[in-house]
């Protein structure tokens with residue numbers, strides 16, 4: 001599998017690459033890995049390359065580092081788009097919009113011009129749904145369904161909260177609705193155990209990313225890489241009838257505007273396919289939050 005990671009010299013990539021190349025995501029698949037970063041970061045990327053070589057990863061077939069879009073995007077099967085301007089203390093994700101618009105426009109064009117038409121794209125860089133929309137918009141030759149944006153970390157945060165606060169480990173069918181921002185709506189209505197989230201619980205999930213930044217002075221990276229590995233694994237191998245939350249191209253279900261990217265319940269199948277679960281009954285308080 002030919003996989004591109006943008007922002008290859010960044011901190012999420014540093015946590016994600018070992019998971020990818022040690023077989024923790026794709027089992028028994030040799031990987032041609034391309035790492036893209038901007039020209040000023042090429043020295044740093046060279047250092048990452050040296051560490052990858054020294055790790056002697058079992059599933060690495062070839063490794064390319066580059067700052068050239070054509071080299072990075074040509075014939076790829078999967079693009080993991082981490083590259084962008086990170087959220088710094090005091091910044092809302094929406095503050096990042098302007099900084100990221102240009103990046104995702106040219107990368108969307110590169111997907112359109114150089115990648116396989118079957119390429120699958122996972123956008124992680126914030127503001128994640130907007131960046132995904134921009135990349136998708138500028139690559140009209142690639143199906144909308146091939147793009148997903150990342151809300152899995154919010155789902156994992158909620159899953160841990162259920163374990164810690166409600167003694168309810170391994171709950172399935174957790175849904176995170178809406179935008180990946182302080183207005184996202186975590187929902188446990190479809191879990192096995194009947195759990196009513198308090199407004200404190202909801203705010204905890206909504207603000208968890210900011211809380212990590214406050215302490216680390218950097219945005220989540222280890223947990224982000226971990227969630228990315230789960231998103232990719234579920235997307236490629238299927239969720240086994242479990243509902244998971246992906247940011248996907250809206251078809252208008254649940255009154256979300258058509259054509260935006262938004263976190264919704266999906267069931268994933270094999271080889272990067274999924275369907276949006278479009279028949280859940282949303283309770284009134286959750287609906288109010290979503291609206």
Ligand code: NAD
Nearest residue numbers: 007009010011012037038083084086087124125126153224
């Ligand atoms: P980072 O700053 O450590 O790394 C980002 C890398 O992207 C840097 O090396 C930078 O040089 C590179 N980059 C910048 N512009 C680029 C371009 N045009 N092409 C290629 N590379 C480029 O940031 P990080 O901590 O690794 O986070 C990456 C992104 O993921 C950030 O946008 C962050 O906000 C986002 N994030 C999202 C979630 C989520 O749940 N959706 C969680 C954590 C972080």
